[in-house]
Amino acid sequence: MKFYDRTEEIAELRRIQNLSANNHSRMTVVTGRRRIGKTSLICRALEDSTTVYLFVSRDNESVLVKRFTDEIKRVLDIFIPDEISSFRNLFTILMQAGKTQHFNLVIDEFQEFYYVNSAIFSHIQDVWDRYRHETFVNFVVCGSAYRMMNRIFEDKKEPLFGRRDALLKLNPFKIDTIKEILKDFKPDYSSEDLLALYTYTGGVPKYVELFMDDGVADKDAMISYMIRDNSLFVSEGKNILIEEFGKDYGTYFSILGCISTGINTQAGIEAALGNISAGGFLKRLMEDYSLISKIRPFGSSEGSKNIRYEIADNFLRFWFKYIHKDRSIVEIGNWNLLRKIISDDYTTYTGDILERYFRQKMIESMNYRSIGNWWNPKNKENQCEIDIIAITADNKNVEIYEVKRNPERYKENVLKEKIDHLMMKHKELKKYSLSFGNLSMKDM
Numbered sequence: 001m002k003f004y005d006r007t008e009e010i011a012e013l014r015r016i017q018n019l020s021a022n023n024h025s026r027m028t029v030v031t032g033r034r035r036i037g038k039t040s041l042i043c044r045a046l047e048d049s050t051t052v053y054l055f056v057s058r059d060n061e062s063v064l065v066k067r068f069t070d071e072i073k074r075v076l077d078i079f080i081p082d083e084i085s086s087f088r089n090l091f092t093i094l095m096q097a098g099k100t101q102h103f104n105l106v107i108d109e110f111q112e113f114y115y116v117n118s119a120i121f122s123h124i125q126d127v128w129d130r131y132r133h134e135t136f137v138n139f140v141v142c143g144s145a146y147r148m149m150n151r152i153f154e155d156k157k158e159p160l161f162g163r164r165d166a167l168l169k170l171n172p173f174k175i176d177t178i179k180e181i182l183k184d185f186k187p188d189y190s191s192e193d194l195l196a197l198y199t200y201t202g203g204v205p206k207y208v209e210l211f212m213d214d215g216v217a218d219k220d221a222m223i224s225y226m227i228r229d230n231s232l233f234v235s236e237g238k239n240i241l242i243e244e245f246g247k248d249y250g251t252y253f254s255i256l257g258c259i260s261t262g263i264n265t266q267a268g269i270e271a272a273l274g275n276i277s278a279g280g281f282l283k284r285l286m287e288d289y290s291l292i293s294k295i296r297p298f299g300s301s302e303g304s305k306n307i308r309y310e311i312a313d314n315f316l317r318f319w320f321k322y323i324h325k326d327r328s329i330v331e332i333g334n335w336n337l338l339r340k341i342i343s344d345d346y347t348t349y350t351g352d353i354l355e356r357y358f359r360q361k362m363i364e365s366m367n368y369r370s371i372g373n374w375w376n377p378k379n380k381e382n383q384c385e386i387d388i389i390a391i392t393a394d395n396k397n398v399e400i401y402e403v404k405r406n407p408e409r410y411k412e413n414v415l416k417e418k419i420d421h422l423m424m425k426h427k428e429l430k431k432y433s434l435s436f437g438n439l440s441m442k443d444m
Contacts, residue, residue: 001209002184005177006041009168013045013140016166020138021102025095027128027163030142031149032170033313034240035206038142041170042106046138051104052076052094056112064116065090076103087113088123095127098135110141111148121152125159147244147288172203172314175361181208186217191441193218199353200226200233202314207233219346227339234330237319244289248281253324255281256311259292260320264308282309291316298374298389299426314353321349347405355387355403358439362390369393374422384421388439391432398432401439410438 013028020026030038043053052075054068062085069080069090078097084090094105113120128139143149153164173181175198182189182197196219201207210232211217216225226233245252255278258269270278285292286309295308311317322342323330329338355373362371370391376384388401400422402415415436423429 001181001212003040003044004181004205005173006037006044006170009041009170010045012166012168013042017046017049017104017138021136025098025128025132025135025137025139026165027132027139027141028166028168029149029153029164030140030168030170031146032144033146033204034144035204036144036170036172037205038144038170039108040205042140042142046104046106046140049104050075050102051106053106053108055108056110056116058112058115061085061087061117061120076101086123087117087120088127091124091127092131095131095135095137098131098137102136102138104138104140107139107141109143111143111145111152114148122159125163128163145244146290150288172201173205173208174203174364175357176364178203178208181212182217185212185215189217191444194444195219195350195354195357195441196222198357199314199350200318204313204315207315220343223339223342223346227335227342229333229335233315233319234323237316237324240316241291251276251281252285253320255285256291256316256320257324259309259311260317261325264310266307266309269309295373297376298370298372298386298422299428314356318349351403351405354405354439354441357444358401358403359388362388367393369395376421376425384418386415386418386422389422396433398429398434400434400436402437403439405441407438407440407442410440412437 016026016028030042032038043051052072054071057064059067065085065087068087069084072078072090072094073080076097078093080090080093084093097103152158153160153167155161178198178201179194182194186193197208197211197217200222201211211222211225214225216222225231228234241252242249251273254273255269258264258272263269263272266278266282269282270276282292286294291312292309293312295310296304297306300306311320322338322345326338326341329341359371359373362368368390370389372389374386374389386400387403388399390399390401391397392399400415400419402410404410415438419434419436
């Protein structure tokens, strides 16, 4: 698959590169979940300039330094003594080389230094502080372990706190890019094809690439491709998250599993898990890992306890709902059964995903100042819910939508009744010009 999008990110990396060449060294941190395309982005942005690319694996430090030395000599053609065996000394040589020549130094999976020698972060801080203002090195580090990368650069107790000059956090492809890719590979794609691709990849570049390069562009083909022997998708959720969570991964997995099946309040989660205290885990899932989002009804105060949680990543939401939940089926390799479960539930499952699709589409349009949904917590027996409430950017209009896959299921009188309940609760909305209606598959 060709390279798509990332125009703003490439421009920013090249702007920083230019500063490092004409002023002094700069340190840039690039983060994002695995498979999001960090390495591809960096290589694309720096492809026309001298670049030393170093990948950190969990080797002995001297073994790692030997491998790094060979790469540095190949790219920069500088002298490095054979006896160099510490990264501190090698990094010093690199920074000294930066006094007379400009180059990019890219270190991938930077957080892995922790397992090689955790003192390396202090060594980098010391050398960087001594040389950065008299050298011309464009220093770019990236890593997939979000919690560890955040700790390395954002924790005041860590040596590299305050050292980065820029931070780029990569997100999945925007909806317009997903459409562009699908059109390139399947010009006659349907709304169902688009919704399936969005549902199963969430715009994560590697997943989209796997589907497209193998000619997988419709719902049934995607399910068959994912649910089979030796599929990356089957083991992906576990591979991504176990390293992040460490020894507590079982509790985190249980909480994410609850949320994926609709048990999305703290009280509900705690009851489902045997009345454990889940507050701390939920806080870390949201703040340290960026894996879940907190949702309040439109107009609720920041301190409101009327909260729901949702998994922020489309693929992980799918993985926990079907693959993790039915891991006994996975273990015996009954792929036909699992494919049938997913296919039978597809229409219901993608109804909720369609709401997420339209909210994301509206956010990316930049035409709104506020987008959310609303439910009446006091009406538990016949709960009143509105899928989308959006205030326009000019602060003059409120748009309210019911999202239905099939537009024939939309009932205008029912939505009007819900709007009446909303207006009684939030009288401030009466100052806006109101429009309302249905969003369905034909509007994608």
